Amino acid sequence: MIGDLGVTDATALADLVARGEVTPDELLDAALAAVEARNPALNAVVLIQEGVARKAIADGLPTGPFRGVPFLIKDLGIEAKDFPSHNGSRLFANTVYPGDSSIFQRIKATGVVTFGRTTSPEGGIGAATEAAVYGGPTRNPWNLDHTPGGSSGGAGAAVAAGIVAMAHGSDGGGSVRIPASSCGLFGFKPTRARLPDGPYAGEGWAGMAIDGFLTRSVRDTAVMLDACAGPDLGAPYVAPPLARSHADAISRPPRRLRVALCDTTLTGEPIHPEVSAAVRDAGRLLEAMGHRVEPSRPKADVARMMRAWTDIVGIGTALTIRSKLGDRPPRPDEVEGVGRGAWAHAQTLHPTRYLEAVGEIHAFGRQMAAFFDPEGGTGPDILLSATLAEPPAKVGRFAHDTEDYVAYRTGPDGIFAYSPFCAIFNASGQPAASLPLGWSDDGLPIGIHLAAAFGQDELLIGLCAEIERATPWAGIRAPMAGESATNRLS
Template sequence: MFKDYGAKDATDLAGLVASGEVDADALLDTALAAMERLNPKLNAVVLVQEEAARAAIRRGLPEGPFRGVPFLLKDLGCEAMDFPSHNGSRLFANTRYALDSAIWDRIRATGVVAFARTTAPEGGVGPATESAVYGGPTRNPWDLSRTPGGSSGGAGAAVAAGIVPAAHGSDGGGSVRIPASSCGLFGFKATRARFPDGPYSGEGWAGMAIDGFLTRSVRDAAAFHDACAGADLGAPYWAPPLGAGHIAAIRRPPRRLRVALCDTTLDGRPIHPDCAAAVHDAARLLESLGHHVEPARPAADIGGMMRAWTDIVACGTALSIRAKCAARGHPLEPGEVENVALGAIDRAAAVSGADYLAAVGRIHAFGRELSAFFDPWDILLTATLAEPPAMIGRFAHTDRDFVHFRTGPGMVFDYSPFCAAFNASGQPAASVPLFWNGEGLPIGVHLATRFGADEELMALCAELESARPWAGLRPPLTV
């Protein structure tokens, strides 16, 4: 195993490849060895394609910022001809693709060496990763009895444990930021439509879903975002153009910002004391850096947004299952999907076309409500989750009542009441690993800003990382 592999970020490893100190094959050997040792306990990495990775090295890797660095693709989206996918579901197991997606084209151009996929819950639904197609739950390297989050839970577990320094994820309701919080990583959700969705879709979940990355460092995320930003040909809409880019932005501190501190949920309910403590700790750090922090929270219809989000995702889940069954020529069979997916089909059947459009309208109205909050404020500071990482099994896909799974007492929205708001509004948001509780579990803090202001938010995250470096904090189960 290459020395100090697990302690280095992707930028460091790429520098070693560029200098000739190590080659891509040796790094891939190291990543595979780490996977062999750690994955039996984590169940995070699946569908290994070592020969595809070796062939990419033999052909000659692109001269991108991460040339030669081992990498993993989420087992949901990021369609790639060399990487079959289960899409988190027995129904979609071993799906192969005739074309590469635009996002994979851009990721590949960074020079990474992708060699496998990472686990995801069925349909990308939920804040845990426990899909039946993988034979068991994915576990958190900080505490194997707890979830690494979802839906990019496998990516979070693999990066936190040091199998790879960075991995692809996606975020339709917090699916990058929830694993980042749960695994002590950096996770950034870009402005809506910042990355391409084609050619397999025009948008995900009425524009609420977007690709992303789980990284140890802000600079790695900044470089991935710069490399992958921009619409693909025929995209239905574009994000506001970037300025000089994320890497340029993190090279200098941002201007001093007005930060609204919210230590409750967005609708005023209390959160776990550890999570509230993380918010206040981050507020003190921001104040010490010269930012202005005051208590405030938005006046927006959070409950209405979540009901609309739930109906849109139910319809999206039902559509994908219906399309798969139509393509193969026979209906869904018993056991092919889990109960949450069946519940989504049930819910979608009760949503008319007019209801669906009303839900999209509610999301758009919410985006305007939430954006109005940022007229006097630059940043909204909250916890990423309302509780520490959940125990395995709490969000298993056993509940066929889809609305209850999302919005029932103690269920997904109570656990994760912050992230989806910014999928709905389309605004950029990040989870930053600044706090660990008394049990040694990471507790992420969440920062959100105005639509299109990705670079300023990334610069703020880099300033926080510089003020309180987290790179040396590693889980018990690690390379």
């Protein structure tokens, strides 16, 4: 009996299929029933293609690690010929692709049954998912007044609500880790270029964007990363090779690690007291596990990096709009306010600014590398912080109405003040993860952020698995996923 996909992870569901206890069609039936029951309140799942999913089952699914498991892909940046896309924008509504992207080819080979897409904000540049093309905001299953985050907000909401056990996302400034934090899930951003970008793109946002997954368990992420990792044909650069697979890395604990704990922002500003308390609790947990935890934070030029990030993303947004409209300005009925503001900001930049900004991002990556210094052995192995500076925001706080793109991103009440940790590791290219270890006084998830040196994905995911074993979060589910929120770990 498959009553709810919110009570287990994708690995366990695939095991049920492999043992013949449930069929892929029955799992798809359960997922579609959950969409019907829960999606009207959430607005997370869109562009459903049930016929495509049924045909994939009938034609015979690949015998991969997730054979028969229902799956959803983000409605932004993952090209799939059988899945039309709005890309979060009215300007690109109902886009049809001539073929599958490399990442989707690898996802399909795992045997998942993809049946639709999940909502994203226009351009992927927000920490909330409220795109006009979907007719309203996407909401958090823990509390419908709050956002599930962005830009993979629909994916986070769908997994947290028990519609699917795992979903695709992507992360250019925290877009997997922010929804993971907001929805009580595990979200992992790999090292730059660990996953393929082609053939429709060479890189995203100067290499700062990468695909990822929203999952309930570390093992689901580890196995999916192993299935999808590696460059595709013609990749402009590749990630350092792993010493061992992600799945092997989670099978045994890592060595005892040096952990730098930061319970402020990385520039020393205070964060929400409930969030900083959760960071310190996580530090005590790691100490109890035998790791060496000491207060510390990098001395990198975060402000300069964020200005460069903002310019690169603004230029990328303008380029995307230009691909549809040429040189004419976008109209309000075509592009939302923040997107129009990003287009306008890009017009003010000198033609050399893009390469200058990329150089600043690269310099920042070297500053962060010097802090970790894995070869010299003097720096920390892990940086522990919050994922967000406060609990999940209310719906509407980060709506795309304003045309002041720069203030939206970097102003005192903007995205970076709310999420001052995640984009740092998109810029540096380092692996980073959000773990569901904290809770606000009013029952909202608080993610704890861990980051490792460039290329040290297996060390980081091994630590995440060790923490999961020490403090299991599998039984923590939003009420919408079939269990009372009072059954949280304290």
